[in-house]
Amino acid sequence: MKLMSFRICVYVVMVNCVAISHAIAQQSTYQLWYSKPAEKWTDALPIGNGRIGAMIFAGVEQDRIQFNEETLWTGAPRDYNRKGAANYLSEIRKLLFEGKQEAAEKLATEKFMGTQSATGDRNKWTADMKALKGITGSPAEENYDDLQWKTINVPSYEGWETVGLSGLDGAVWFRTTIDVPDDWVGKNLVLDLNRIRDHDFTFVNGTLVGNTDGTSPRKYTIPAKLIKKGKNVIAIQVLNYFDKGGIAGYKDTSRAIAVYPEGAEPQNGISLVKAWKYKIQNDEPPMAPQFQASYQPFGELYLNFKNPSVTVSNYKRKLDLSTAIASTSYTLNGVNYLREYFASQPNQAIVIRLTADKKGSISLDVVLGSPHKYAAVKKIDANTISLSLRVRGGALKGESQLKAVVTKGKLLVGQDKIAITGADEVILYLTAGTNFISDKNVSGIPANACLKALAGLKDKTYVQVKAAHLKEYQKYYKAFSISFGNSDNEKLPTDERIERFAAAHDAPLAALYVQYGRYLLISSSRPGTQPANLQGIWNDLLTPPWGSKYTTNINLEMNYWPTGPLNLPAMNEPLFKKTAVLAKNGAITAKEHYNANGWVLHHNTDLWNGTAPINASNHGIWVSGAGWLSQHLWEHYRFTQDRVFLKNEAYPLMKQAAVFFVDFLIKDSKTGWLISTPSNSPENGGLVAGPAMDHQIIRTLFKNCIAASELLGTDAEFSKVLQNKLTLLAPNQIGKYGQLQEWLEDKDDTTNKHRHVSHLWGVHPGNDITWDNPEMMRAAKQSLLYRGDEGTGWSLAWKINFWSRFKDGDHAMKMVKMLISPAAKGGGAYINLFDAHPPFQIDGNFGGAAGIAEMLLQSHTQFVELLPALPVDLPEGEVKGICARGGFELSFKWSKGVLISVEVKSNEDSVCLLRYGNRITSIATQKGAVYKLNGDLEKL
Structure with missing residues (x-):
């Protein structure tokens, strides 16, 4: 232990770090660590530099490093808007005003939604597959020779991708047998398969018994004449056009797909839950039409070690949040091995270093691969290989280059791998790039990013590369610190801490969760990159959940909630750059769909910055994305007090978002109010007129624009227009159950437990509803009580706030505690602390971190309020560098639930109105000055 401390101190001095003793003391506190390798992707540990991300599995015999590059997506530049959609706007509104929601949604689906990408000839492909093109003989036949076929577990509710056919779309044959008992002969049987994705042709003993296209349940009758005693053959041709494929069965795994006599109970039949034989007939189905594109995995790096398989001891894998370095250590055959991994932003590479305490002990094969069908690996030079790929049916191509630097030993580069034998040390540099330049330009050269990165690494030592990584990363990470005291559970692996958290006194795990959220945001949203998507920059699936896109009716925005309070303002830059491009595209959508000026954004976007409504009209027509993103622009100003940013970047975008609503709002004939329609309350209740969330966002946007115009001394006439609109805009309303109404009409269902609680936007992240209006605040609270505590991961995070x-x-x-609990059907966390929707969505990590900060400090009213929602479970704590609106940075301590001391640093000449409980003090601050107070808010 003394030796370890000595090494840490020497290294910190080398790289000129500050606060050495603090770093050592906090080292164990802010780590995720485990006593066994990752088995699943959501066990692995994430690293990232904003552009390139990787998941570290840390196996002993084989280490898998799955990696991504932020601009590898499906799709291509195209026009997402539907020409002439605005011609149907008045009719859709008329139907909604008449209470004809179903008719309005039908018309909107047919005439108002955005366009989809081009599709292939599905009919021809289906005919070819039915004609058995690409396969020898007919696998439907009873005596077909399937001895050489592979096996696969059936069913797979989440798609055959989860049981071994990753990324596959196409035609696949499945075969199995059943042994029919004597007393079943002469009876009709039921073949209950439930769901199959997407189209099946199902045969029994060579005869077709049914075929269905779609996800409706399959329950086919097998005529008695087809059945014989003993062995019977079931063969199914499955045609999967896009995304999850195969025999899905029942989501409720207690229900088995089965064969049983008519009139009998399924549980008394023959279960078909087992390994079936399968054969891929074709993996090139026609391209399926898509409203928007999907984020793609890039590749896999495998380190296949040649050490003898003997007992491993002292195994540990960890991720140190203070350094953004993952590591794997273990003892094998008397040799101590260490691997270090980090994603360097200065050098734009994933860096991996392998060492051992005995010379000549490192031998392995290094292999590159990709889930993309169109991918190839080749030798570049004596220590470098490359992986090139293209996305099927899309415009994007990618290249990754891997360079190995070996001390002693032998290195041999082949066409598809690097073989290393008897080395003392191995350093691997993994780079990646694509041909994406912008949403209109894909003329880039994928190799350029790799060549630039490797040229920059030339002649640099590992120590230099690591030091540059630490300096760049820690300028963000060290701006904030948090502690909730100590816990006996800190000595446990992270997966065990998660299991025990709900019932344990482990407040430090909540502090770790905050810093992990900050780590993930730094790692997935550096200045100069794309913003963090639904999964940050980490994704291993060709068809990820929800496309791993940017869902703008809560999820993208939630990703950026930590930037203000948790002192990460620079991480906003990718979001704001994307907002500027969305505004350009959204101006076209505003004209095409609403015949309005300004810009509009609906509930989703992608790499290509689509702004038109997508999917189905009952949730895809939601008009407030631009308003919500404008809130982030204004909040960035409020936290930083950067007037140059407000003038040049924020206000122009905010104003044009407001211009759209000035044109879009329409008078409701029943109430006389201006309302938003057509729209919806995400993603609940369908297409409506006048959802409360829209009005809260619009009201807040108008107020923010008025305040900004006054600050900047501009647009006085436009400000008057907004002030007038504000007096006419539909207000928040309290309904018959004492609830905050979600819609214009008082029609809330108190038994509805929907994960979205959109009409509470005015409580958070907005400030349209505060304790300045206790009656409305109590109504909002009543709505949340009706909605309940359960929810998906991001929903749980929002409820913390x-x-x-x-x-x-x-x-x-x-x-x-619900958010940081083992992942289940209703949210929680995977063992690597990734948020579980489920499946993985990163927004819950960010929303949860921001929510814990909200318990400690709030500044959305005139006050900077300390410990406004401190729970009894956090009696001790200290936070440094937490930020408040008004340009204030605070540090404070509390003990036994009582504030002890406060420091306020001001980034602007202004007044800080500080509040703790019933105590209020006003500080006239000067820029750069620090003000110290005791727990009674008395100046020291």
Whole structure:
């Protein structure tokens, strides 16, 4: 232990780090660590430099490093808007005003939604597959020779991708047999397969018994004449056009797909849950039409070690949040091995270093691969190989280059791998790039990013590369620190801490969760990159959940909630750059779909910055994305007080978002109010007139634009227009159950437990509803009580923020414990602390981190309020570098639930109105000055 401390101190001095003793003391606190390798992708540990991300599995015999590059997506530049959609706007509105929601949604689906990408000839392909093109003989036949076929577990509700056919779309044959008992002969049987994706042709003993296209349940009758005693053959041709494929069966795994006599109970039949034989007939189905594109995995790096298979001891894999370095250590055959991994932003590479405490002990094969069908690996030079690929049916191509630097030993580069034998040390540099330049330009050369990165690494030592990585990363990470005391559970692996968190006194795990959220945001949203998508920059699937896109009716915005309070303003830059491009595209959508000026954004976007409504009209027509993103622009100003940013970047975008709503809002004939229609309350209740969330966002946007114009001394006439509109805009309303109404009409269902609680936007992240209006705040709280505590991961995270704003810290902490619990059907966390929707979505990590900060400090009203929602489970703590609106940076301590001391640093000449409980103090601050106070807010 003394030797380890010595090594840390020497290294910190080398790289000129500060606060050495603090770093050593906090080392174990802010780590994720485990005593066994990752088995699943959501066990692995993430690293990233904003552009390139990787997941580290850390196996002993084989280490898998799955990696991504932020601009590898499906799709291509195209026009997402539907020409002439605005011609149907008035009719859709008329139908909604008449209460004809179904008719309005039908018309909107047919005439108003955005366009889809081009599709191939599905009919021809299906005919070719039915004609058995690409396969010898007919696998439907009873005596077909399938001895050489592979096996696969059936069913697979989440698609055959989850049981071994990753990324496959196409035609696949499945075969199995059943042994029919004597007393079944002469009876009709039921073949219950439930769902199959997408189209099946199902045969029994060579005869077709049914075929269905779609996801409706399959329950076919097998005529008695087809059945014989003993062995019977079931053969199914499955045609999967896109995404999840195969025999899906029942989501409820207690129900088995089965064969049983008519009139009998399924559980008394023959289960078909087992390994079936399968054969891929064709993996080139016609391209399926898509409203938007999907984020893609790039490749896999495998380190296949040649050490003898003997017992491993002292195994540990970890991720140190303070350094953004993952590591794997273990003892094998008397030799201590160490691997280090980090994603360097200065050198734009994934860096991996392998060492051992005995010379000549490192031998392995290094292999590159990709899930993309069109991918190839080749030798570049004596220590470099490359992986080139293209996305099927899309415009994007990619290249990754891997360079090995070996000390002693032998290195041999082949066409598809690097073989290393008897080395003392191995350093691997993994790079990646694509041909993406912008949403209109894909003329780039994929290899250029790799060549530039490797040229920059030339003649640099590992120590230099690591030092540059630490300096760049820690300028963000070290701006903030948090501690909730100590816990006995800190000595446990992270997966065990998650399992015990709900019932344990492990407050430090909540602090770790905050810093992990900051780590993930730094790692997936550096200045100069794309913003963090639904999965940050980490994805291993060709058809990821929800396309791993940018969902703008909560999820993208939630990703950026930590930037203000948790002192990460620079991480906003990718979001704001994307917002500027979305505004250009959204101006076209505003004209085509609404005949309005300004810009509009609906509920989703992608790499190509689509702004038109997508998917189905009952949730895809939601008009407030631009308004919500404008809130982030204004909030960035409020936290930083950067007037240059407000003038040159924020206000122009905010104003044009407001211009759209000035044109879009329409008078409701029943109430006389201006309302938003058509729209919806995400993603609940269908297409409506006048959802409360829209009005809260619009009202807040108008107020922010008025304040900004006053600050900048501009647009006085436009400000008057907005002030007038504000007096006419539909207000928040309290319904018959004492709830905040979600819609214009008082029609809330108190039994509805929907994961979205959109009408509470005004409570958080907005400030349209605060304790300045206690009656409305209580109504909002009542709505949340009706909606309940359960939810997906991101929904749980949002509820932490709500309960914090309601100043109920104990209820907020209850939600924290639900969020940091083993992943289940209703949210939680995977063992690597990734948020579980489920499946993985990163927004819950960011929303949860911001929510815990909201328990400690709030500044959305005139006050900077300390410990407004402190739960009893966090009696001790200290936070440094937490930020408040107004340009204030605070550090404070508390003990036994009571504030002890406060420091306020001001980034602007202004007044800080500080509040703790019933105590209020006003500080006239000067830029750069620090003000110290005691727990009674008395100046020291």
